[in-house]
Amino acid sequence: MSKPVVAITRPKDRAKKACEIVEKLGGTPVMAPTLDLQPVNSESLKNLVARKDDLDWIIFTSPTTIVSLNKFYPDFIKTLDCKLAVIGNKTGKLAEKNGLTVDLMPDDFTAEGLIEEFKKRGITKKTIGIPRTASARPILPEELEKLGNEIILAEAYKSLFPMDEKSVKELISKIENKEIDAITFTSPLTVENFFKIADDKRKLAELLNDNLLTVSIGPITARVLDKYDVAYIHPDTYTVPDMMELLFKRWRESNE
Structure with a gap:
């Protein structure tokens, strides 16, 4: 063959x-x-970093988010004091490699899967940081906001035409x-x-x-x-x- x-x-x-x-x-x-993916130190990312101590949860949807944060704010991940949700094994493994504990990873590696887990656990009235690409689908922040959470959305990297x-x-x-x-x-x-x-x-x-x-x-x-x-x-x-x-x-x- x-x-x-x-x-x-x-x-x-x-x-x-x-x-x-x-x-x-x-x-x-x-x-x-x-x-192509390009880490960016956007104004929204600066705002998220400034509000680090307000966070109850932070969500990493891809390894590139972690790479970007480490590039621009090398102490951010080391000093995080909130719960962590991730989408996907690779993102979870990289987070753990950076010394973090993953508190929530859905079996269904999609935004929808993560939303369902937040609903099941009754996670509401929390401050949740979501650093990601600006071109990502809006469903994750929108649905978590509907649960009564405050969402701090931040652009951590750009998704570029090749x-x-x-x-x-x-x-x-x-x-x-x-x-x-x-x-x-x-x-x-x-x-x-x-x-x-x-x-x-x-x-x-x-x-x-x-x-x-x-x-x-x-x-x-x-x-x-x-x-x-x-x-x-x-x-x-x-x-x-x-x-x-x-x-x-x-x-x-x-x-x-």
Whole structure:
């Protein structure tokens, strides 16, 4: 059986681990980031840091938030004295590596999953800090606010259009030449930016459906694939390792 060639579209600083998993499972990774992340010391982040002692909870939705805080405010995380909620294993592990205790991590690694946990626990009338990217979906702060909490929303990093657009165009060319067997998407913006770069979006969607196995990390990213009429699969647990395990399982089944 030949090695599957798997396209990785996640940001460059996060793609290394995904590439290692693909290689370990017996595939060949092709990295073409359709999203770049840039830490920013925004006014809203300065406000969050200034109000650190007011916090009852802080929520980290991605590892990049922790990276940004450490870059601009190296003592912030070390001196946090509030409860911590995270979305995802990777975020939780990085928080623990930075000396924090994770008090809440939903089984469903989505904003919706976290909201449900806050509802179950009756967490209300608290001050909650949410440092994240400004382009994130509004559902998390909105729903936590409806529970009677005060939300301190802060921009910790920017989600940017890919700086290396050339690599994405090269990936599209490889897809057209049937040189790619599978493609993975780990956030809604990785899909959106991928199609923005394409000259013919309908043709690209057809190529994915006809020639590639498309794998989404979870249902939120999958909604954008639905918008472009792209067929996909996603794992039950929304992590990169689980996504890759599912990809290779389906690949082997279809190539036996």
